[in-house]
Amino acid sequence: xxxxxxxxxxxxxxxxxxxxxxxxxxxxxxxxxxxxxxxxxxxxxxxxxxxxxxxxxxxxxxxxxxxxxxxxxxxxxxxxxxxxxxxxxxxxxxxxxxxxxxxxxxxxxxxxxxxxxxxxxxxxxxxxxxxxxxxxxxxxxxxxxxxxxxxxxxxxxxxxxxxxxxxxxxxxxxxxxxxxxxxxxxxxxxxxxxxxxxxxxxxxxxxxxxxxxxxxxxxxxxxxxxxxxxxxxxxxxxxxxxxxxxxxxxxxxxxxxxxxxxxxxxxxxxxxxxxxxxxxxx
Numbered sequence: 001x002x003x004x005x006x007x008x009x010x011x012x013x014x015x016x017x018x019x020x021x022x023x024x025x026x027x028x029x030x031x032x033x034x035x036x037x038x039x040x041x042x043x044x045x046x047x048x049x050x051x052x053x054x055x056x057x058x059x060x061x062x063x064x065x066x067x068x069x070x071x072x073x074x075x076x077x078x079x080x081x082x083x084x085x086x087x088x089x090x091x092x093x094x095x096x097x098x099x100x101x102x103x104x105x106x107x108x109x110x111x112x113x114x115x116x117x118x119x120x121x122x123x124x125x126x127x128x129x130x131x132x133x134x135x136x137x138x139x140x141x142x143x144x145x146x147x148x149x150x151x152x153x154x155x156x157x158x159x160x161x162x163x164x165x166x167x168x169x170x171x172x173x174x175x176x177x178x179x180x181x182x183x184x185x186x187x188x189x190x191x192x193x194x195x196x197x198x199x200x201x202x203x204x205x206x207x208x209x210x211x212x213x214x215x216x217x218x219x220x221x222x223x224x225x226x227x228x229x230x231x232x233x234x235x236x237x238x239x240x241x242x243x244x245x246x247x248x249x250x251x252x253x254x255x256x257x258x259x260x261x262x263x264x265x266x267x268x269x270x271x272x273x274x275x276x277x278x279x280x281x282x
Contacts, residue, residue: 009250009275012220012258013051013059014268016044018232022264023047034065037078041085048089054265055272056258057094060136061086063127064099068119076126083130097136097161098127100149106197107167109142120149128156138163139197139260141172143181147188154189161256163194168222170202175209182213192216197260199224200245207249218256219249223263231262239263239270246271 017033020026025036025043036044044062051059066079079098086096103119104111120137127135135153137160140146146162153160162185166173173181182193193215195206200221210217223231223242230241246257257275259267 008255010058010218010256011056011268011272011275012218012256013048013056014220014259014263014265015261016047016060016062016064018261019047019050019264020044030065030070032065033062034070034078034082037062037066037081037085038074041081044082045085045089048086050265051268052090052094054268056268058097058134058256058258059086059090059094060097060099060138061127061132062099063123064101064138066123067101067103068122069103075123079123079126080130083127083132087131095133097134098123098130098132098158100124100127100135100137100153102140102142102145106139106141106165107172109145109172112142112145116145117148117152121152121155124149124152124156124158128158132158134159134161134191136161136163138194139165141165141167143173143177143184146181147184150185150188150190159191160189161192161194162190163196163220164206165195165197166202166206167197168199170198170206173206175205178206179209179212182210182215182217186213186215190215192218192256194218194220194256196220197222199228200230200242201228203245204248204252207252207254211253216255218254218258219246220258220260221245221263222261231259231264231267239266242267243270243274247274250275
C-alpha cells in the first residue's frame with residue numbers, strides 16, 4: 001500500500017536558469033540558460049546531479065531555448081547536447097524530458113508568432129530522435145501556441161505533457177481559461193497537464209482548475225516575490241514553506257510536483273521529504 005502511494009507522486013526537478021545564476025554562470029539573453037551548454041556544460045551536468053540527489057525522478061533537459069531563431073546554425077547540436085548531458089547525469093530508470101517552450105517571451109502571449117508549428121515540429125522531432133522519455137511543452141501563456149506545440153510533440157511519438165502559465169502576477173490566464181485549455185489538451189493527446197511559473201502562493205486555484213480535465217495533473221511554481229521568503233536566495237525554512245504550499249496541490253489531486261524559477265534542489269528535497277511523510281502517515 002505504501003509503495004503504491006509513494007509511486008503516485010512524481011517529483012520533478014527544478015529550474016536550470018535559476019541555479020546557473022546562483023552558481024555564477026552567465027545567462028545572457030536571448031540564449032539564457034542555453035548559453036551554458038556551449039560554455040559551461042559541466043555546470044549543467046552538476047545541476048542535474050544535484051536534483052537527482054534531492055529526489056527528483058523526472059529531469060528536464062536544458063532545451064528551453066535551443067531554438068533555431070536563437071541559434072540559427074547550432075540549435076540542433078545544442079538540443080542534442082542538452083539531452084545527452086541530462087541522460088549522463090541522472091541514474092536510470094529516472095526519466096529525461098525534452099523541454100519545448102514558447103518561441104517568444106513566456107510572459108508576453110501577444111508576441112506569439114502566427115505560425116509557430118514548423119519550429120515546434122522541428123524541435124519535437126529532434127528531441128524524440130534523442131530518445132527523451134517524454135516531451136514537456138512548458139510555460140505557455142498563449143493557449144493556441146501551447147496546443148500546437150503539444151500536437152507536434154504527440155505526433156513525434158513520445159508521451160507528452162503540457163504546462164500553462166498565468167505569469168508572475170497570475171494574470172495572463174484565468175483558472176477558467178486554464179481549465180478549458182486542459183480539456184483541449186486532453187483532446188489532443190496530452191498524457192498530463194500542469195501549471196508552472198505562477199507564484200507558489202497563487203498556484204492552488206490553477207491546480208484546482210486542472211482537476212476536472214480528466215488527466216493526471218500537477219504544478220511546479222515559482223517562488224513569487226523575494227519578500228515572500230520562499231526562494232531566490234538562501235532563506236531559513238524557504239523550502240519548507242514551498243513544500244507546505246505544494247501539499248495543498250497534492251490534496252487537490254495533483255500527482256506531479258516540482259519547482260520553477262526561484263526554487264532549487266533544496267525545494268525538491270523538501271517536496272520529496274513531504275511526499276515521504278504523507279506516505280508514512282498512511
